[in-house]
Structures are given as C-alpha cells and as structure tokens.
Amino acid sequence: MKLREFRTSTEHYFLNENNQRHGKAMSWYISGKRYDEKSYDHDDLHGEYICWWDNGNVARHGLYDHGKLHGEFKAWAFTGELTHRQFYNKGINITKQASQYADDYLIFALAVGVPRLPK
Numbered sequence: 616m617k618l619r620e621f622r623t624s625t626e627h628y629f630l631n632e633n634n635q636r637h638g639k640a641m642s643w644y645i646s647g648k649r650y651d652e653k654s655y656d657h658d659d660l661h662g663e664y665i666c667w668w669d670n671g672n673v674a675r676h677g678l679y680d681h682g683k684l685h686g687e688f689k690a691w692a693f694t695g696e697l698t699h700r701q702f703y704n705k706g707i708n709i710t711k712q713a714s715q716y717a718d719d720y721l722i723f724a725l726a727v728g729v730p731r732l733p734k
Contacts, residue, residue, distance in 0.1 A: 628655065644669050656681060668693050680705060 628640035635658035642650040648669055654662040659682035666675040672695045677688035683706030690699040701710040 631657065633657070653679075677703075682706075684708075 625645070626640060626642040628636045629638040631637040636655035637657060639652070639654050641652050644650050646669065648671065649667050650669075651664065651666040653660055653664045656662075660679035661681050662679060664675070664677050664679055665673065668674045668691075670693065672693065673691055674693075675688070675690045677684055678686040684703035685705055686703065688699070688701050688703060689697060692698050701708055703709060
C-alpha cells in the first residue's frame with residue numbers, strides 16, 4: 616500500500632508489479648473524514664467513484680470504464696441539492712441538454728443500447 620499526501624487530503628492505494636495503481640483506493644480529508652473511494656485497473660479509474668463533502672454529504676458519484684466516465688454521473692452541492700446529472704458512453708457526454716430528469720434514463724438506455732424497461 617502506498618500513501619500520497621496532498622495539501623487537503625491523504626490517498627491510500629495499491630501498486631501492481633508494473634508500479635501502477637491497481638485495486639481500491641481511498642482518500643481522507645486532513646481532518647480524518649472520508650474524501651473519496653475509487654478503484655483503479657492498471658492506473659486507469661475503473662468502477663464506482665464516490666466523493667464526499669467534508670460535511671459528509673455526497674459531492675459526486677459516477678462510474679468509470681478504464682479511465683472514461685460511463686453511465687450516470689451526478690454532482691451535489693454542499694447542502695445536498697442535486698446540481699448535475701449527466702450520462703456518458705465511454706467518456707462521451709450523451710446527455711441531451713433539453714431533457715429533464717424523468718427522461719434521462721430513456722436517453723441513456725437508447726444511447727448505450729440498454730433494453731427498455733417493460734411497462
């Protein structure tokens with residue numbers, strides 16, 4: 616396990632035989648509160664990513680596929696209010712700006728080929 620110190624946080628991660636980040640990584644604010652959790656696959660972000668504000672509220676949540684955002688990505692204000700909701704397909708933002716949240720799943724499903732939900 617490696618430890619990397621930043622001005623505002625500390626990150627713990629594992630290195631593989633090629634000296635690349637691999638597996639689960641976690642960061643904490645200097646205060647000791649959680650900052651984020653993520654996973655790496657050969658130095659690329661891969662899997663679920665979640666980040667918290669220092670008050671414990673979720674700040675960002677999304678999925679990565681070998682270093683590229685994939686699927687739904689959300690961001691919240693410090694107060695907990697949802698501020699952004701976007702959809703990605705292998706790093707490409709496929710969110711239609713005119714859509715509202717109720718339509719977002721359908722837009723995402725059609726763009727990445729997810730079957731429609733039965734009625």
